[in-house]
Amino acid sequence: MIDFCLVGAGFIGPVHAANLSAHPRARLAWVVDLNVAAGMALAAQHDAHATSDLGEALADPNVRAVIICTPPRTHTPIIEAAARAGKAIFCEKPIDLDMTKVDACGVALAQTRVPFCVGFNRRFDPTHRALHDAIRAGEIGRPEMLVLSSRDPEISPPDYVAAMPYGIFYDTMIHDFDMVRWLLADEPVEIYARTACMLNDKENPHRDPDTAMVVLRMAGGTLVHVNSSFRAVYGYDQRIEAFGEKGMLISGNQQATTLERHGKHGIRRDPLLYFFIDRYAESYRRELDAFVQAVEAGTAPAIGFDDGRRALMIAEAGVQSAKSGMPVTLTN
Amino acid sequence: MIDFCLVGAGFIGPVHAANLSAHPRARLAWVVDLNVAAGMALAAQHDAHATSDLGEALADPNVRAVIICTPPRTHTPIIEAAARAGKAIFCEKPIDLDMTKVDACGVALAQTRVPFCVGFNRRFDPTHRALHDAIRAGEIGRPEMLVLSSRDPEISPPDYVAAMPYGIFYDTMIHDFDMVRWLLADEPVEIYARTACMLNDKENPHRDPDTAMVVLRMAGGTLVHVNSSFRAVYGYDQRIEAFGEKGMLISGNQQATTLERHGKHGIRRDPLLYFFIDRYAESYRRELDAFVQAVEAGTAPAIGFDDGRRALMIAEAGVQSAKSGMPVTLTN
Amino acid sequence: MIDFCLVGAGFIGPVHAANLSAHPRARLAWVVDLNVAAGMALAAQHDAHATSDLGEALADPNVRAVIICTPPRTHTPIIEAAARAGKAIFCEKPIDLDMTKVDACGVALAQTRVPFCVGFNRRFDPTHRALHDAIRAGEIGRPEMLVLSSRDPEISPPDYVAAMPYGIFYDTMIHDFDMVRWLLADEPVEIYARTACMLNDKENPHRDPDTAMVVLRMAGGTLVHVNSSFRAVYGYDQRIEAFGEKGMLISGNQQATTLERHGKHGIRRDPLLYFFIDRYAESYRRELDAFVQAVEAGTAPAIGFDDGRRALMIAEAGVQSAKSGMPVTLTN
Amino acid sequence: MIDFCLVGAGFIGPVHAANLSAHPRARLAWVVDLNVAAGMALAAQHDAHATSDLGEALADPNVRAVIICTPPRTHTPIIEAAARAGKAIFCEKPIDLDMTKVDACGVALAQTRVPFCVGFNRRFDPTHRALHDAIRAGEIGRPEMLVLSSRDPEISPPDYVAAMPYGIFYDTMIHDFDMVRWLLADEPVEIYARTACMLNDKENPHRDPDTAMVVLRMAGGTLVHVNSSFRAVYGYDQRIEAFGEKGMLISGNQQATTLERHGKHGIRRDPLLYFFIDRYAESYRRELDAFVQAVEAGTAPAIGFDDGRRALMIAEAGVQSAKSGMPVTLTN
16 A cells, blocks of 8 residues: 655546545545645545645655645656655646756756656557557558647636646647657657637636647658647547557547437437546546556656656747747657 | 429329429429329429320330329329320339239230339338448348338328328338348238327327237248338438348438537437428439439339239238238238 | 445445435445354444344434345345335345245235335436437337347356346346336237356356347237347446337447557457446446435336336246247236 | 530549539530540540540530549640630649749730639538638638548559659649638648658558648738548548637538437448548539539639649648658748
């Protein structure tokens, strides 16, 4: 049984807490949140301790692992503290929004050698994974084009948007950039991005990009397109299409039921699942299970610090291209 | 170029007339109809002669083939006249509603040896045919169950219904009975049928069955289900499912476009094609082309007199079962 | 927290045990099995007690509910014992294979007034339930026809088949008979069934029917078709189609992923889920949760004793029809 | 009855010839081809005259319309000759590869005022048109993103490629550029393109781009992505996806049948139609019918000279971007 300390009782924290509780070999021991009430409420649901003092939780010798669900700009100090305490670390993406901080954190982390995993949960979605495995098994031969549709049904609340400008790159497409690297086992050499503000002033008061199209060129030659929006009114639209010399693979969307309704005006099926937590429920479970297994086995988690760093680097270059209107070269 | 005489300018006549005109090696020479105006109108569209006197058209030595599209009870005398005149004959189904007349007609026809074809057009539908070919090629091994859905969007007009009681057997499911024989290359040994009147008195004033379920047992053991209705408000529903020891084949429905509309309330595609003439447009073209080819080549048409007779025999037994509520044994 | 005693550590027992353990307000306290090793193994996985003596477990005053997963012919004495002990009862279907025993059990049970639920899990499948809700909400108006495909990928082992002849009725289609009653809120008045042995002597040594087609007439007029097979090599095939005066609803099959593979030879998607435990994983979770809620609230479980009895009665009449070849009238 | 002169008996010529012959109010009167044998062969099939002298055919006063199917670089002189002869003109795309020639031709044409139509047949595909109509009717509100997949199963023969470098822009994506303009009723202001050579030296000896990704920004703000390939081994892949503030529309691919094959290894449907002539058979028929109707009515054909010119302008800018690696601004 592995005891966990969860830092950040907000948005995604409860998802991880519930998955921990349902896991046969993991347990939520501590919830850390500066918002004491929020931390206590979540802790109470899972028979865990609550504290606003990270140090207190890290001092518990039974705690073997930390899950970091706080806002991105707070990640690196928590990572460093947890690493110094010798805990295995699971950190939500992005590691941070500032590459300098990320690099410093990476150095600190490397010295401790604690297990570290970034929460790119989409790698654990069964259909995306089946697509990955088919590509890697050579089913479509050399991948020639990749097309990713990555669309949220709604924009985040204004204060969340204000705290992370160009969040469509740093928060949303960063998932796709990770998927591209993982699916192709390759790195991009160039990125071109165009963005737009399609939502009105009330929906998007900060006029932060809510719509984006990206083209990536990979070192191995594959051309990649990613498109993203914060207004997919029809649901959380998450598709990946891999085109290669021997065929095409499509990872499609998910619906709540398979019901088909035939009427005078056509055939209607369920809308797409609307919330990312519903759409990726299974991948959240599986990523946590994989992390538990890695901690148990003492092996490196599937998605390392460098993966988090590289996805951020692509996001950063994408923002630069969107701002300049010019393609940006990526180097390592 | 083969000159045709078309008898019956009503419902399905214009479909065959248009297909004849578009065929590179066939020509509509005569339209025969007791309704002079209707015959002349159709003839005029296709630069053909019109007459109400079948004998006049049959006397034209250039006419090599006759297409019979009149009401079922008029078929046998026309078949016999055309056969005596030595013309190749394409006759709409059913051959007649009275087995005694059919048998007498069969004897007369056999003496002349003219080519004869029954218009079971569904055999020429590309998807049904692909299903047929897959079964016959052994793709699903021994066929164990067959399920046919055969539903019209509307009931026929009252006078049409009055002229052909139990038309759901004689006019609609007779197609399915032919499909079953053709798909399985086997004959039924027993039929059980249950019917209902679901439409209201205004829609179905004669209280003729408008809904039916049938179970057939084939000589080779396959179990077959057919269901039929005259109220598929969502369109002309025509599916066939073949289940066997190695898998299942499904011949699905047809829609006008592949457009998919994603909205808040779900994903909507086009309704099914509504009119049987749209749904089976391609099969009407192909059955006529096959008949033209058979006449040209002097070979027997694909669907002979005995096929028409046997499908009628099954329909008759089905009606008997529906009336008695008991299964009926079929013999040959 | 509700403590459960699970009786029968075999086939479906472990599914319920795992769902109990994952449930936030239920706990597996006892596993009862005559096979001591099996009982202990399952109990050990869930920190429960094991015994071969049902009385010992029922004597535990903390136990509030019993789940019965033993072979059908052993159900009624266990139900009666649990009822006498005042425990809430969840019993797998069928209640028994012998209507006399079922009726006697029903009398005994009625005297105790303990909550009782039959495990017709399919009622809890999200898509079947969406279909149910749409019918009951009048979306297709009056239901005119119902078509259920209910096919297992494999036949049960020979000893299981030997213990329950005509299991295709008593064990498989009994689910469909329950669905028909639930979906239509109506009772059948007549059943006609035809069966066949399609598997070979090695696969089906007892020559018990492995293929079946059924037609039901409901009191309200709806015509119903059920077809079933123990050889759906392509996976666990579970579809329901409801046809009514305003449209059609189809509850379709389930697959592991949505991956679509485009190649020279066509477009391939995943096969259907193969095991019923995978296909109905969600419905097993939901039926247990509903039972827990009913026990907590002191309300009657969703699927009562009479539901179990009536489904069995239909199965029995179906067997009688299959044996005689004649339709059988159902009375209440 | 409108008499046509068809110029160019090669690739697409026979398609138009067959559609003319099947049209109830059009007739193929002349086939003009420098390759006398090819011209005579096609003419013979349709009872038309053959000549290698365009002037001879244009001198026929019965000829009211000309269809130009010759290689692109020969189009403008033929257009000008036909225009001088006062014939209505239907010209395959692209009008030419050289904008200077196109502009000169446009001037000449404008002076004659003969009806002129460019063969952007995709506008007449029923599904693409349904998507167009839905956008224009406001079904998705303001269009925010458009994604077009435009993939051929094979590259053209080497000599064809040599005659038209960057044919993936001039010959293939020019269709998509036209579709974008038509679907959005808007013009692009910027284009970015990246290309690759994925085929091997034997398949693509001239190392002409066989793979491309394009991003367009429209004057109205819509972001557009087009991807294209000459190696869709799974068939002719032609999809359009329109995303807007109220939903998404997808115009999907086409298959020969709806047959679904269920086996142990999955569910298989037909591959996509492989040849563009099969995929767009209906749109070729409809574009010709629309042209015939326009000539009959004396109205302007649906797709004018300026449409041809603008699509070419976008293709040209795309090639410039592909060569420079920089986005290119489009002006009118």
